[in-house]
Amino acid sequence: MLIQLSQVIASGLAMGSCYALIALAMVIIYKTSEVLNFAQGEMAMVSTFIAYTLLATYDIPFIIAFPLTLLFSLILGMIIEFLFLRPAKDPTLLGLIVITLGVEMILYGVAGWKWGAETKSFPSPILDTKVYNIKGVVVSQLNIWVFVVCIGLMLLLFLFFRFSKLGVAMKATAQNHMAARLMGIRAKRILSFTWGLSALIGAVAGVLIAPITLLDPNMMVDPLLKAFASAVLGGMTSMPGAAVGGGILGVVENLFGWYVSTEFKSVVAFVIIVVVLCVRPSGLLARHYVKKV
Amino acid sequence: MDMKRDYHEDIKLFPNNVGMAWFLLLVAFFVSFPIFAQDYIVYILNLIMIHVIVALGMNILVGYTGQISLGHAGFFAIGAYTSVLLMTKLHVPFLLALPASGLVAAFFGLLLGLPALRLKGPYLVIATMGFGMAIIHIIGHWESFFGGHMGIITPPISFGPFILDTDKELYFLILAVTLGMTIAAINIIKSRIGRAFIAVRDSDIAAETIGVNLTYYKTLAFAVSAFYTGIGGSLMGFVLGFINPQNFNLFLSIAFLAMVVVGGLGSVLGSILGAILITILQQQLNNIPEIPLLGKGVIFLSERWFSMSGIANVSSIIFGFIMIMIVIFEPLGLWGRWLKIKYYWKRWPF
Numbered sequence: 001m002l003i004q005l006s007q008v009i010a011s012g013l014a015m016g017s018c019y020a021l022i023a024l025a026m027v028i029i030y031k032t033s034e035v036l037n038f039a040q041g042e043m044a045m046v047s048t049f050i051a052y053t054l055l056a057t058y059d060i061p062f063i064i065a066f067p068l069t070l071l072f073s074l075i076l077g078m079i080i081e082f083l084f085l086r087p088a089k090d091p092t093l094l095g096l097i098v099i100t101l102g103v104e105m106i107l108y109g110v111a112g113w114k115w116g117a118e119t120k121s122f123p124s125p126i127l128d129t130k131v132y133n134i135k136g137v138v139v140s141q142l143n144i145w146v147f148v149v150c151i152g153l154m155l156l157l158f159l160f161f162r163f164s165k166l167g168v169a170m171k172a173t174a175q176n177h178m179a180a181r182l183m184g185i186r187a188k189r190i191l192s193f194t195w196g197l198s199a200l201i202g203a204v205a206g207v208l209i210a211p212i213t214l215l216d217p218n219m220m221v222d223p224l225l226k227a228f229a230s231a232v233l234g235g236m237t238s239m240p241g242a243a244v245g246g247g248i249l250g251v252v253e254n255l256f257g258w259y260v261s262t263e264f265k266s267v268v269a270f271v272i273i274v275v276v277l278c279v280r281p282s283g284l285l286a287r288h289y290v291k292k293v
Numbered sequence: 294m295d296m297k298r299d300y301h302e303d304i305k306l307f308p309n310n311v312g313m314a315w316f317l318l319l320v321a322f323f324v325s326f327p328i329f330a331q332d333y334i335v336y337i338l339n340l341i342m343i344h345v346i347v348a349l350g351m352n353i354l355v356g357y358t359g360q361i362s363l364g365h366a367g368f369f370a371i372g373a374y375t376s377v378l379l380m381t382k383l384h385v386p387f388l389l390a391l392p393a394s395g396l397v398a399a400f401f402g403l404l405l406g407l408p409a410l411r412l413k414g415p416y417l418v419i420a421t422m423g424f425g426m427a428i429i430h431i432i433g434h435w436e437s438f439f440g441g442h443m444g445i446i447t448p449p450i451s452f453g454p455f456i457l458d459t460d461k462e463l464y465f466l467i468l469a470v471t472l473g474m475t476i477a478a479i480n481i482i483k484s485r486i487g488r489a490f491i492a493v494r495d496s497d498i499a500a501e502t503i504g505v506n507l508t509y510y511k512t513l514a515f516a517v518s519a520f521y522t523g524i525g526g527s528l529m530g531f532v533l534g535f536i537n538p539q540n541f542n543l544f545l546s547i548a549f550l551a552m553v554v555v556g557g558l559g560s561v562l563g564s565i566l567g568a569i570l571i572t573i574l575q576q577q578l579n580n581i582p583e584i585p586l587l588g589k590g591v592i593f594l595s596e597r598w599f600s601m602s603g604i605a606n607v608s609s610i611i612f613g614f615i616m617i618m619i620v621i622f623e624p625l626g627l628w629g630r631w632l633k634i635k636y637y638w639k640r641w642p643f
Contacts, residue, residue: 030415091624093361093414098616102616105544105609105613106617108606109606109608109613112609113604114600222426264431266427267431270424281416
């Protein structure tokens with residue numbers, strides 16, 4: 001019984017770490033520019049397809065292909081910001097959402113056009129089938145990797161935002177755009193870089209999720225909602241919040257799937273969004289700001 | 294330009310008798326249209342009119358009340374399934390099933406509107422998106438009741454001995470419903486309710502200060518919008534002859550939002566223009582290789598760098614570009630472009 005429960009929690013945490021990574025990518029963009037990025041899932045999906053092409057078509061070893069993918073996603077994120085978000089002059093909230101939705105459609109179309117709709121299996125060196133047995137709890141190699149990478153990235157991001165000049169500049173831009181510009185920070189360039197960084201984290205998530213979900217243009221539609229739920233759960237502006245939210249969502253979803261019904265597992269994300277937003281609109285870990293009139 | 298001198302003039306449906314005469318002429322044209330048109334064009338017109346209904350509902354919520362929703366595919370699905378299930382399982386006549394599907398959708402709109410009261414901006418978008426996906430998920434997985442992923446065949450519409458089963462026969466029904474819904478939308482917006490919606494959009498705090506009941510009007514906006522979408526969904530089921538949950542995915546919600554944004558926020562004419570443009574684009578882009586000029590280029594690109602099997606996806610690329618370009622270059626949408634052209638010629642030659 002206890003072993004069963006810890007098994008459910010362990011696999012929930014592994015899935016939750018994937019959600020947390022995408023949520024993290026969203027939070028970084030939302031914190032810096034207050035843009036809700038609906039294209040996050042598709043950005044990750046396209047990056048994963050690039051990794052797939054490098055691995056399967058060109059037979060490049062994973063050690064080289066993975067950094068190349070990250071580089072590509074960094075450039076992809078920066079190009080998207082430069083081409084589509086920068087030209088919009090004081091856009092409204094709806095305008096920004098429509099722009100990111102448009103980017104989502106474009107990326108989805110490009111992926112479908114280039115790679116077709118049929119599902120492909122992602123040739124990852126980290127296997128989902130290779131399992132370890134830790135005191136009766138079965139954990140796959142992939143699960144462990146996802147969890148470790150998520151924690152590691154969180155730590156790296158923390159260090160990046162705390163100690164690097166670029167990270168501090170990003171934080172400054174997030175807090176007060178105008179003041180940051182007056183201090184000599186190139187705010188526009190920082191925004192571009194934020195998108196690049198976020199796309200990069202999304203790519204990591206995509207490569208980690210791909211062996212589980214299989215590779216096709218629709219692979220990120222569901223994880224996108226889950227990532228939104230995680231981000232909302234933790235508070236849209238808090239990075240540790242996104243990680244905690246992802247973990248909680250993954251575990252709750254798995255517990256629901258185990259004890260109630262696997263078919264309606266995906267509905268849990270929606271219920272969590274609604275409940276959290278009703279009870280604590282600013283999320284678990286974010287500070288609540290009251291709007292002044 | 295269009296100055297209103299008193300309240301009565303403001304709430305009038307037509308500015309003058311000439312406008313009314315033109316409108317009646319237009320209606321007469323549309324009524325006689327199927328006599329000489331091909332079936333395929335009538336089918337496209339049916340789709341356009343259904344999308345006009347949905348776009349009107351969407352605009353009442355997004356354009357007039359300022360609440361963004363990405364879950365309207367859910368209401369659309371609720372409308373379609375309600376009328377089909379009522380007619381096949383309970384043998385309810387169509388005349389009752391149509392308003393019933395609107396009302397059921399409106400009830401769900403009310404349910405979604407209640408948590409939406411506490412949500413602002415991005416959070417509302419996420420919650421409504423979750424709602425849309427949850428509805429589709431439930432419909433898809435509850436196979437015993439909703440037919441699951443296989444979908445259900447819609448029964449034919451019958452009024453006593455008359456059975457409407459061709460596109461041309463459906464056309465008259467949809468035309469009548471669309472006309473009624475459009476006039477109703479104009480009247481809602483010009484009434485006290487519509488003014489309250491607009492006040493909530495412009496500043497909800499200011500609106501509350503002058504006595505607009507936010508709870509009431511925000512949920513009402515959701516309910517009215519869902520009602521329109523439900524009616525649209527119900528009619529769509531009959532036009533397609535077959536419904537399955539895959540039809541009502543997130544991309545449909547995005548298309549609905551795109552109609553309103555591309556057409557013009559806060560404008561009835563804009564909703565109509567947006568629905569027409571998006572529907573025609575959807576239909577034309579489905580067989581993109583057959584479009585002159587563009588088709589050849591796309592085929593060339595597909596053979597050279599992309600794949601021929603995924604060529605249909607070009608339509609979503611073009612869609613995405615249109616959405617982005619409208620926001621960047623013409624935030625008022627097609628309606629804003631129309632206003633500019635109109636005023637240019639009114640002022641001409643100055």
